[in-house]
Amino acid sequence: MNEEIIDILVVEDNDSDRASIVESLKSAIVNVRVAAVHDGKQALDFLYARGDFRNRAEAEPPRLILLDLSMPGDDGFSVLGQIRSLDEDDSLILTPVVIFSDSNDSGDISKSYRCGANSYIIKPLSFPDFQAVVKVVGKYWMTHNIYSG
Amino acid sequence: MNEEIIDILVVEDNDSDRASIVESLKSAIVNVRVAAVHDGKQALDFLYARGDFRNRAEAEPPRLILLDLSMPGDDGFSVLGQIRSLDEDDSLILTPVVIFSDSNDSGDISKSYRCGANSYIIKPLSFPDFQAVVKVVGKYWMTHNIYSG
Numbered sequence: 508m509n510e511e512i513i514d515i516l517v518v519e520d521n522d523s524d525r526a527s528i529v530e531s532l533k534s535a536i537v538n539v540r541v542a543a544v545h546d547g548k549q550a551l552d553f554l555y556a557r558g559d560f561r562n563r564a565e566a567e568p569p570r571l572i573l574l575d576l577s578m579p580g581d582d583g584f585s586v587l588g589q590i591r592s593l594d595e596d597d598s599l600i601l602t603p604v605v606i607f608s609d610s611n612d613s614g615d616i617s618k619s620y621r622c623g624a625n626s627y628i629i630k631p632l633s634f635p636d637f638q639a640v641v642k643v644v645g646k647y648w649m650t651h652n653i654y655s656g
Numbered sequence: 657m658n659e660e661i662i663d664i665l666v667v668e669d670n671d672s673d674r675a676s677i678v679e680s681l682k683s684a685i686v687n688v689r690v691a692a693v694h695d696g697k698q699a700l701d702f703l704y705a706r707g708d709f710r711n712r713a714e715a716e717p718p719r720l721i722l723l724d725l726s727m728p729g730d731d732g733f734s735v736l737g738q739i740r741s742l743d744e745d746d747s748l749i750l751t752p753v754v755i756f757s758d759s760n761d762s763g764d765i766s767k768s769y770r771c772g773a774n775s776y777i778i779k780p781l782s783f784p785d786f787q788a789v790v791k792v793v794g795k796y797w798m799t800h801n802i803y804s805g
Contacts, residue, residue: 601769613804620750625774627802640800647796651789653776655762 511566514649517543518550518586519607520578524630528573528607528641535642536649542569547581550574551589554599568599571648573641574624576608576615583608584622591623598655603648607641660715663798666692667699667735668756669727673779677722677756677790684791685798691718696730699723700738703748717748720797722790723773725757725764732757733771740772747804752797756790 515532519525522545529543544550549559550572556563572590576583583606593600605626606619619627628644631637664681668674671694678692693699698708699721705712721739725732732755742749754775755768768776777793780786 595770601766603775611802616802616804617750621744626752628800629802643796643800647792651777651792653760653765653778655765 511563513540513542513566513569515539515541515571515573515645516550516553516569517541517573518545518547518578518583519543519573519575520545521575524575524637527634527637531638531641532645535645539645539649546578547583547586550586551581554590568602570603570654571645572602572604573607573644574604576606576610576619584618587619587622587624601654603652603654605644605648607644660712662689662691662715662718664688664690664720664722664794665699665702665718666690666722667694667696667727667732668692668722668724669694670724673724673786676783676786680787680790681794684794688794688798695727696732696735699735700730703739717751719752719803720794721751721753722756722793723753725755725759725768733767736768736771736773750803752801752803754793754797756793 517525517528519528525543525545529541532539532541544553552558553560574583574586587604590599590602603625605628606624607628607630609630611629616627628640631640666674666677668677674692678690681688681690693702701707702709723732723735736753739748752774754777755773756777756779758779760778765776777789780789
């Protein structure tokens with residue numbers, strides 16, 4: 508596996524949520540390449556191939572970004588806004604972004620779509636439901652959704 | 657069932673595809689309310705509650721629009737562009753739109769995302785796969801995706 512090429516970027520500040528998401532994605536999708544970062548700054552460094560992620564300079568964008576909203580520093584809205592404000596010819600600008608948040612606030616939901624989220628999923632409270640939903644989300648975007656021709 | 661309130665609007669000019677989509681959605685999702693129209697003009701009349709669909713004037717937008725690209729008259733890009741260009745306070749502007757097309761052309765795919773599609777699904781050639789994919793798409797957007805809080 509080439510560590511520079513990944514399929515899904517998980518952006519989640521909660522350690523236990525992040526570990527569960529990665530494990531669920533790997534168990535649901537054969538050979539999926541997942542990277543996980545713990546805040547918005549790391550996410551942007553990863554996507555822009557800066558700082559600790561300079562070695563990704565030639566890598567394609569992920570095929571899916573699973574993005575928490577509430578994080579210290581750059582929150583999910585900030586990360587999403589920066590991705591969707593890139594130059595029109597930057598392929599990252601169209602990367603599918605699914606918000607995965609515990610907020611069911613209608614303002615957060617509509618703001619996410621206005622910022623360019625493709626989909627909004629609320630984190631289930633029970634652990635089995637949490638795992639099951641992550642698997643559904645991963646499979647939908649990796650197996651069925653087409654991101655580039 | 658109130659005919660004015662629907663969950664999913666299917667926009668598809670091919671009669672047999674349209675019938676299969678509606679049947680698959682209804683078999684996959686209990687009590688789902690589906691409306692189907694056969695071209696872009698009908699879709700816009702439905703969404704804007706004009707013409708034959710004047711009785712929908714007070715109805716909420718659907719929770720999902722499943723949209724073919726290649727259609728006579730207003731094609732999928734035109735319908736999508738008109739929805740995403742509405743006034744910011746029109747709730748229709750954020751309605752999830754999934755493109756369901758037989759095109760695997762990268763230009764069609766990226767143009768769809770640029771026009772504001774949430775997701776792009778290629779119609780499978782085999783009938784069982786076609787039905788299965790419609791069921792996955794319907795369940796994802798009706799059961800897991802959150803559209804308003």
